[in-house]
Amino acid sequence: MSELSVAVVGMAGRFPGAQDVHAFWRNLLDGADTVHDYTADELHELGIEPGSSVPAGGRLDGVAGFDAGFFGVPGEEALRMDPQQRLFLEQAWLALEDSGCDPESFDGLVGVFAGASPNRYFLFRQFDGDWNHPAGWAADYLTAQAAYRLGLTGPAMAVQTACSSSLVAVCIAAQNLLDFRCDVALAGGVSVTEPRFRHTPGGLVSPDGRCRAFDADGKGAAYGSGVAVLALKxxxxxxxxxxxxxxxxxxxxxxxxxxxxxxxxxxxxxGQAMVVAEALAGAELAPADIGYVEAHGSGTTTGDAIEMAALSRAFGAGLPPGSIAVGSVKTNVGNLDAASGVAGLVKAVLAVRHGVVPANLHFSRPNPEIDFDTSPFFVPVKNHDLHVRRAGVSSFGLGGTNAHVIVEHFDEPERAPESGGWRLLPVSARTRSALDDALTALADFLEAVPCRLDDVEHTLAGRRAFEERAVVLCRDVPEAVAGLRALLAGLDALPGDAPAELRARATAWRAGEGDVAPAETGARRIPLPGYPFQRERYWIEVGS
Structure with a gap:
């Protein structure tokens, strides 16, 4: 593995039909088409005349909700704020939390690099001639808002290259890490849109909103809403x-x-062939070292044909036909515009991690302009085992700015067995209702996902401590779950047979004193449920 590699240490996101990354992956494995067909009533509520546009798109549930209090945003400001900035703020926090990095205590610089789609909330709901609040509506301020609200002091760069914005942001973030401009980097993108796009022959929007990437019937895709943020190191x-x-x-x-x-x-x-070849050269890999390509895959006849010809040129001759899978996440969720590149990257990260490429939807007859018979590529129509656990991810922006990223599976180092003994699990939140949600989510997680209790303790101890606090003392996972459930029932979770010193430390931390950092070394950070935001509706209705 190259010494210039960058690790993906945290991920967060919301996608059509999925409120988090785990649900997104389940949808991909299940072959779920999460493009939404809008009813006439739904279009009316959005102020859209039936028949004026393709009534389909990747809809994001709860896009009007925001936990303004968590980020210290006054209510009136939250109402006027671009929903894309609100969504990105929440997912940026969750990605940092997933990585185990709290900017308040982290001894290093945290940078943020991201792109957003045009602010259609401003265009269709808010525009009244008042341009005096640029930080609330302009895409330029997406990363600056995150830096301000989260206390990030590394580079904060808004990236605007159309559909490739978020993947270009990942490339810039990775390079800033290698140049030691920051020590942790957040990178991603966000898009919030509504079904206001018309189908035109040869255009980017399909007549039914479905993306048939690489298929003979490909006529574009529907646009949709989504957000994803990676934490890199x-x-x-x-x-x-x-x-x-x-x-x-x-x-x-x-x-x-x-x-x-x-x-x-x-x-x-x-240009497309060049950027793929350059990424392979930078990774010091040969085409045969790649098992999967997550393509831009816009679903247009000409665009898909050019992309596959470029891939074939970049990969060269000599690879047997059918040796490399190629797919597009747009067949599942639609075109997420500024967030489409990072959505494809999240899919690729999970594909190499789990060793499986999800099926490419809506593929039955190959685009006649693509010569699959003589290329090394094939389109998987069912979930495909990934034996070469590396992937390339492409994203191409209107105007020609292209990005390509090479993703590789990571082999976890061998570890010594977990030592036994008592563990102190701290959980906190800003409000009591959020604390109850956090306790429930952690209990559910521990019941469903095998993990080491020392890792759980270590991860929780590294999180920011908020005003409302609860503590569980336990010796194994079943005791941990029982303690969390007891707290939800209003009972104590500090057993009398626990060591007195540990009980005293737990009691002090619960009262807002001292810390809970475990003395034992060797534990690792692991993904645990993130902060349960208590969202309220901030939305300017049509005509208000």
């Missing part, structure tokens, strides 16, 4: 700090097609 630092590593970014590249294409909005074969 230099691999050496992640290993030294005992971080959980989802996967490793081995190489990346960003370039533009230049003038070698039919028009400004047209894709360029040479």
């Amino acid at each position: 230099r691999l050496d630092d992640a290993l030294q700090d005992g971080d959980h590593v989802y996967a490793v970014l081995r190489g990346w590249a960003v370039a533009n097609d230049g003038a070698a294409r039919a028009g400004f909005a047209a894709p360029g074969l040479s």
Whole structure:
């Protein structure tokens, strides 16, 4: 593995039909088509005339909700704030929490790099000639808001390259890490949109909203809403700090097609091939070292044909036909615009982690302009075992800015068996209702997911301590679950046979004094349920 690798140490996101990354992965494995067909009543509520646009898209449930109090945003400001900024703030916090990094106590610089789609909330609900609140509506301020609200002092860069924005942001973040401009980097993108897009022959929007990537009937895709944020770290630092590593970014590249294409909005074969080849070279890998390509896969006849021709050129001759899977997450969720690249990257990270490529939906007859018979690529129509656990991820922006990232499976180092003994599990939140939600989520998680209790203790001890606090003392996972359930029932979870010193430390922390950092070394951070935001509705209704 290259010494220049970057580790994915945290992930968070919300997608059409999925409120978190885990539900997103389940949907992909289940072959779920989560593009939503809007009813006439739903279109009316959005202020959209039936027949004026394709009534389908990747809908994000609860897009109007926001925990303004958690981020210290006054209610009136939250109402006027671009929902994309609100969504990104929440997922940025969860990605940091998933990585085990609290900016308040972290001894290093945290950077943030991301892109957002146009602020359609402002255009369709808010515009009244008042331009005096730029930080609430302009995409330029997406990362600045995150830096301010979360206390991040590394680089904060808004990236705007259309559909490739979020994957370009990942590339910039990774390079900033290797250049030691920051020590942890958040990278991703967000899009909030409504079904206001028309189908035109040869255009990007399909007549029924479905993306038929690489298929003979491909006519584009529906646009949709979504958000995803990755927390990245230099691999050496992640290993030294005992971080959980989802996967490793081995190489990346960003370039533009230049003038070698039919028009400004047209894709360029040479430019796409070049960026893929550059990423492979940066990763010091050969085409045979890649088992899967998560393509841009927009579902247009010409775009897909050019992309596959570019991939074939970049991978060269010599690989047997059908040796590399190719797919597009747009077939599941639609085109998430500025968030589409990072959505594809999340899919690829989970594919190499679990060793399976989810089926590509809506594929029955190959696009006749794609020569699959002589290329090394094939489209999996059912879940496919990934034996070469590396993937390439492409995202191409209108205007020719292309990005490609190489993702590699990470082999967890061998560990000594967990030592026994008592564990102190601290849980906190800003409000009592949030604390109850946190206790419930942790109990449910521990019942469903096998994990080591020393890792649970270590991870919880590294999280920020809020005003409302609860503590469980336990010796194994069943005792932990029983203690969490007892707290929800209003009972105490500090057993009388627990060591007196441990009980005293737990009691003091619960009262807001002292700390709960375990003395034992060797435990690692692991993904645990994130903060349960207590969202309220902040939304300007049509005509109000």
